[in-house]
Structures are given as C-alpha cells and as structure tokens.
Amino acid sequence: MQLKSMIAATTLALILGPLACTATAAATAPAAADPLDSARWHDMQREFFRDERVVFDERVKVSAPGTAEDAMNVPVLVDASALPGVEEVLVFADFNPIVKALSFEPGQARSVLGFRLKLQQSTPVRAAARTADGLWHVGGTWVNTTGGGCTLPSTGNGSPEWQQRLNEVSARVWPRVDGGKRLRLQVIHPMDTGLAAGIPVFHIDELRISLPGNERLMTIYPAEPVSENPLFTIDAPPGIIGDGVLTVSGRDNNGNRIQAEVKP
16 A cells, blocks of 8 residues: 555656646746846835736836936926827836826826926836736836935925916917827926925825816826926827817815816
C-alpha cells in the first residue's frame, strides 16, 4: 500500500508540476517597469489606483515643454483620444507637494484637455485614462524646471481687482480643420495652493460645460496646482457644438459660484 501511495503521489506531482510552476510564475511576475523611471511611481500607484488594473499605454499622450521656464505656468496638453470609451482622465505630477493636478470627464467632448500647471520641481507629469472596462491607461512625460511654483503666492491675491472679477468667465469657440470645434475658456481665480505663508488654499473645485438641453460637454475638477486664472482648451467632434448657447457652471472651495453663457 505504501508503494502504491508513493507511485500515486509521484504521478500527481508529474501531472500538476507544470501547472503549479505556471501559476507560481504568474503570481510572482513583475509589474511593467515605469517608462519614466520615477522613484515615486509605486507611491502614485498606491495613492490613486490601489488594487485597480493599470497599464502603461503610449496612446495616452502628455505634451509639455522639456524645460519649463515659468514654474507657475507650465503648459500641458493631455490627449487620450486614441483610446475608445474613456470615462475619466486623472492628471498628476509625481514630485509635486500636491500631487493631483486635476481630473476631467470628457462627456461629449474628445478626451483632450489643454491647461497650465504649477510645478514645485522637476517631475514626471502623467495622465491616467480610465476606459469603460475599468482599466487605467497611463502615459506621461518628464518636465524639468527650476521649481517653486507651488509655494509662491499668486499675483492676483495681492491685487484688489480680483475680488471684483472673481470667477469671471471669458470664452471663445472656433472651427477645427476636422469639422469639429474648439472651445477655449478662462476663469479669473487666484488658485492658491495654501502652501504660501499666510495665504489659505483657494481654488476652483468643479467646472461643468454644458450643451443646449443641459447635455454635458465636459466636466473638469481642478486641484490646487492648476495655474492662476486657469485657461482650458476643449475639443469637440463634428456636430457636437452647434449654434446654441453653451453654459459654464461651477464653484470654488469657498462656495463661490461660477455661472456664464458662451455663444458660439
């Protein structure tokens, strides 16, 4: 009986051995290496994605200057339009003291957004696009800068004019060569990070751009690192923006309302 048991155990081991090795290898397979080789990538992964699925994807493009001369106004363009079914895009900078820059939900717009960002030091600037299947697709670029953008007070904070013009919206719509339209809008707001001595945090929380009939074109959730008097550029596919009036609405973290109409 003992011999038969030994033979059975050996046979079972031979059958299951390859499967067991495969399962072990899958469980211990290393995650894909960070293309930007940032020492803080794993911190970013834990902070924003936890146990969610994340892949590095070249279809998510982040365009920014390789060297930014003005750390308080770094132009950034995020383009995830090559991905189908994008529901949310998150933008963050690994080495900023306030890591999250903003997030947006494309709605009827293309999953593309241009804006300006404050950077404290040289850092990767990344965008993560969540598609309908729950997968996060991450792209990014390194931006070198002399820094200090997050800890300096805004210029508007020291001016008496901003109190009269707070949350004032200016906007313009013009056609694109692909038949769609581009909306560029600016909101007067100091966007203080709270990191400058004696100046509390003060920033726009939400900005919703709606089509006629209240259908959403895009919703933007700016955080403290977005530059003062934020300027956003939004692209819409052909047939989305017509001749009707667009509505801009939102609020800042002090409860001040934003309300405006844009006539194409």
